[in-house]
Amino acid sequence: MLGKHKDLLGIRELTADEILYILKNAQTMKYILEQNNKRTPHLQGKSIVTLFYENSTRTRLSFELASKYMGASSANVSAGSSSVSKGENLIDTAKTIDAMGADVIIIRHAMSGAPHFVAKNVKATVINAGDGMNEHPTQALLDAFTIQQYKGGFEGLKVAIVGDILHSRVVRSNIYLLTKLGAKVAVGGPATLLPKGMDKLGADVFDNVQEALIDADVVMGLRMQRERQKSGLVPSEREYARFFGIDERRLGFAKPDALIMHPGPVNRGFELTSGVVDSDRSVINEQVTNGVAVRMAILYIFARRGGAGENTN
Ligand code: CP
Numbered sequence: 001m002l003g004k005h006k007d008l009l010g011i012r013e014l015t016a017d018e019i020l021y022i023l024k025n026a027q028t029m030k031y032i033l034e035q036n037n038k039r040t041p042h043l044q045g046k047s048i049v050t051l052f053y054e055n056s057t058r059t060r061l062s063f064e065l066a067s068k069y070m071g072a073s074s075a076n077v078s079a080g081s082s083s084v085s086k087g088e089n090l091i092d093t094a095k096t097i098d099a100m101g102a103d104v105i106i107i108r109h110a111m112s113g114a115p116h117f118v119a120k121n122v123k124a125t126v127i128n129a130g131d132g133m134n135e136h137p138t139q140a141l142l143d144a145f146t147i148q149q150y151k152g153g154f155e156g157l158k159v160a161i162v163g164d165i166l167h168s169r170v171v172r173s174n175i176y177l178l179t180k181l182g183a184k185v186a187v188g189g190p191a192t193l194l195p196k197g198m199d200k201l202g203a204d205v206f207d208n209v210q211e212a213l214i215d216a217d218v219v220m221g222l223r224m225q226r227e228r229q230k231s232g233l234v235p236s237e238r239e240y241a242r243f244f245g246i247d248e249r250r251l252g253f254a255k256p257d258a259l260i261m262h263p264g265p266v267n268r269g270f271e272l273t274s275g276v277v278d279s280d281r282s283v284i285n286e287q288v289t290n291g292v293a294v295r296m297a298i299l300y301i302f303a304r305r306g307g308a309g310e311n312t313n
Helices: 016-035 058-069 090-097 114-121 136-150 169-180 209-213 237-244 282-302
Strands: 046-050 073-078 106-109 125-131 158-162 184-188 203-206 218-223 259-261
Touching: 016 058, 016 136, 016 282, 058 073, 058 106, 058 125, 058 282, 090 106, 090 114, 106 114, 106 136, 114 125, 125 136, 125 282, 136 169, 136 218, 136 259, 136 282, 158 169, 158 209, 158 237, 169 184, 184 209, 184 282, 203 209, 259 282
Parallel strands: 046 073, 046 106, 106 125, 158 184, 158 218, 184 203, 218 259
Antiparallel strands: none
8 A cells, every 4th residue: 555645756755565556556557558448437537737847758648648548637738838938937837737626737847846846835646757857756667667577576686777877867766766675776877977975875886887787687778868968078979879878799798688778768879779779678668658557557546645545456
């Protein structure tokens, strides 16, 4: 069961049992998604609003599909085509959505802590769809669901997360989640993209991608976040790909059956070669499929406020 959480703001606030409870519900949702008729009445009468101040394909679309499959009414507010572009601030926008009776507000914002701020000011349940360089909890949950599907569990696994660690909210949520469930996490990337304190979160830190990859069961590449880069942090894109990108040779340091993962979108030929993205061991497309199931489970649990609902099994 889940504790009395009104909102899903980060993995940091969840216990291992709560994470496993969400993953268990996602299994039921995945079964439903595999049927010809994907519709369920679980969220009939609920209204769900996505409020995205940054671009998204996977997260926004999977939440929208998840809402529709479960019978909720859903709507999207994009910063560029709403009154945000006329200067309305975040809290006024969120309170406006709240006043219309939304049950769930799913928010992505460039500022770390924005969903936490909104959650304190609205009655609706708030789900963090990525806040600045802080957390992306639903991505870590779908990553965990995918690892569980292929590896059966987490205890004793080594997960190597490599690339632009500095700007990644995915890495923080994954370190919190994987270490809570008993996996070891190694992070690797250029020293300029390794923030201080990753070791205190529970990860082993390497400024050399190869060392991070040694004997890994899972290799997770991260997107180079060009939109957040300050100049001078990385060499040219060609040099980055040569010294820090994941290619077939570098992948040889991981276990032969290591999974290849990436949260997407992938910059092919930069953080991963096309050969690695499309290899038999790549589960990047399965992560996308699982994203819908995991977000259905999250909506099912949280739209009913604080996990008061029964397990769907
Ligand atoms: N992984 C992820 O958050 O992708 P989007 O930016 O497409 O939502």
